[in-house]
Amino acid sequence: MALVIAAVALPTVWLSGVGAAAQDQSQQVGQAAEQTLVWTADNDYTQYKSAPTTATAGPATIIFETNASTGNTSGMTHTLTFDVSSPGYNHDVNVNIVASPFDTSGGRHEVQVNLTPGTYRYYCAIPGHSGMVGEIVVTSAGPTDTTPPQVSASVSGEENADGDYVGSAAVTVSATDTESGVDTVEYALDGGAFQAYTAPVPVNQVGEHTVRYRAADKAGNTSEVQSVTFTVVAPQPKDTTPPTVSAAVSGTKDADGDYVDSATVTISATDTESGVDTVEYALDGGAFQAYTAPVPVNQVGEHTVSYRATDKAGNTSDVATADFTVVVAPPPAETPLTVTASSRCVGTSVYVAVTAVNDGDVPATVTLTTPYGSRTVADVAPGKQAYQSFNTRANQIGAGKATVTGTSFIDGEKVTTSYESGYNAISCG
Template identity: 60%
Template sequence: MKRILIAILGVLLILTPTAPAAAEQVLTWKADNSITAYQTAPAQAVAGATTIVFENSEATGNNTGMPHTLTFDTSTAGYNHDVTLNILANPFDANNGRHEATVTLTPGRYRYFCSIPGHSTMVGEFVVTDGGTTPDTTPPTVSASAAGTQNGDGAYVGSATVTVTASDSGSGVDTVEYSLDDAAFQAYTAPVAVTAVGSHTFRYRATDNEGNVSEVGSLAFAVVEPSPEEDTTPPTVTAQIGGDRDGEGDYLGTATATLTASDNDSGVARIEYSLDGGAFKAYANPVVITTPGMHMLHYRATDNAGNTSAEQMAHFTVVPAEEPDTTPPTVLAEVGGEQNDDGAYVGSATVTVTATDTESEVASIEYALDAGAWIAYAEPVVVSGLGAHTVKARATDTAGNRSAEKSVGFTVVSSGGGGEGCEVPDTRATVVIDGDDTGVQNYRLSDGCTVNDKIAEHGDYRDHAAFVRHVETVTAALVTGGTLTKRQQGTIVRAAARSDIGS
């Protein structure tokens, strides 16, 4: 799937209506100068009619004009694909960076991302619950748990990380808040690391979109100083996506994900990954992905002390690879014209060259007459010079493949015999102009005349320049017909220019 970078203002929506929702909701995404993450984004919503707001403006902190998109994934396995949404916004567009769209969400998970090249880490997902059709009077369910390395007394060594989870099967969770050690409640957006040594009380609550507030929950725990040899720091883990890429940054045929982790204390115990919403599995070797489409890779690492890193994400797209064209064109040369009983062509022969290519396209066709140089073929070649001839043809496609030479041989004979066309042909052996012997053979032509007859040195010319132009014209026709070569024509024209004919 190609990422769309067309600078249009507005929203492309392809929507299929679903059952009416209990209440319309507003989900807001905000972006700023960052190219690594959205400033804010929802984590949960309720099924039904929803107003999507995407703001990437000066008001949200974008003072550079950086464009971003809010694009819903419609191909990666494990996510809902029933809403197609692609909003492009920047502070200087017609809406000053703030855009709205109305969609209908269904229960499940949606994945979103920014499709601007280089913004690949601006990606996330949110969960949609079934809001039901009756008024929501039930508060959210909320819980909290602490994680970290514990000593024999259950105290957390060095730090404790508290994660709050809230869900609401009715209107959906609106906000989650927490308070540490009787401080004021504040918004919960990510796991909270508590490093202060001592006993702690962590309180938490959640509010749904109908304003129902949960009971305040409480979690008590203690943090103690680590001994010098104890490891409380999780590993560092990174992902590198490799492979051949096209101009839009998509991977051609194959993408290979290589995961690496390091830990300066107890060492890395294991690396795990999840591809496209699947279960986490142990990482042993680079992961090769060949299925066309968008993909989401989640990964994490754990050290030998039991510390697990925060879960990371990477997304990328694989497109089918195009096989290179290594097959040259097919060339055909055909000779046409009136033939006598011996198969010779009477007066002239016309050679037609055609070329086809089943993979790329034909870029050029060339031909060579007898021992002449290769010439670009544009139209059928008429050969009127008497005698035996050979025409070679070849073609080259747009991938640079050149065909083998195709050759045809034929003979041209006079159409009128001995003297038809010229009563008394000039039969001198070579072309002579005003006594200047050019050394070029005085060929006999199909109409019974010779080259000297065509030059007509004894004709009536307005001036010398007119004679030279006449010689240029008749010899050019003889070159086209295959009687003379370009070199022979040049010799004859120079002799005409040295003469006094027409002076």
């Protein structure tokens, strides 16, 4: 304090011609100046030994020193005088420091000023020292940062279907400050004390957790405390059980259980733990391939479909197989008859004779039909025949056809089959 008082108590020397003893208009406000600007002078009366060229608007401490330590060994007196009249310069700082090595301050003087943006001109007011002149440019200090940092947190880790973290979670806190910049980031876990955040915070204790966080910038603005809440659950026991897998063969089966024309293989797999990942099948010893839809098999013959499934934990079931046979469709059932027809003369009359032999294994009802009449014979036994000779009541006929139908029950189905047999033209007498 004594030093400051001494500095302010500037000597009012003989320099009345230089415009006053009105010394520094040092604002003796209590606040400390944030910048110090130093001028020095030595034995040279043509220029200051050193002088600042730029400064920032606002409070400043100006020091002017000329003594042996700055090279003034001659006892020469200099001034640091701010120009308050020349056009084109700021005139709002009235500094007029007169200093010599042997004054009461030892040639070192200090004053407080408040600079505003613009250019100040200064000079030494001692006659003959007019070469000691210069300018200092003051720029705006810029807006003051009053905005706290933006801060956010994210939680990462393996989540289950409920959004809970399995086994552990990590909390990452991010902060930005576009003005003075982020100074500190802090977090507090579950009501604990705030501590410096340096890296993502691992949380592996099972239960619900709250992480609070905040950040401060270099101007001293601290964000509001924010928080993120999440739950850590115990990891599931490891899945060591392969899927359960089965195959179903579908299609039209014949009496032997073979598939007529084609079969379709449908594979199903379930896994109650990690879940089914892949299902594969291989047909007749071929390579395994992905199963995506029921597999049609229409090649006649015996077939083997191999199949297996793998769960998401990597457990693969044993290969299982489904065997089946595809056969061609049997011919449609029929009532087999051997049919013959012939024309012949009986005297001068023409007769058409029709014979149908039952070639089947079961009795058949046989209907013999010609243009000259029709006859039905029921229950013609296997190997037996139905016969009718139809009197045409004519002595000559043209060629024609007899129609025979046989009806029998085959495997419980009523089956009717028709046959035709031609007879020749004939003339009798």
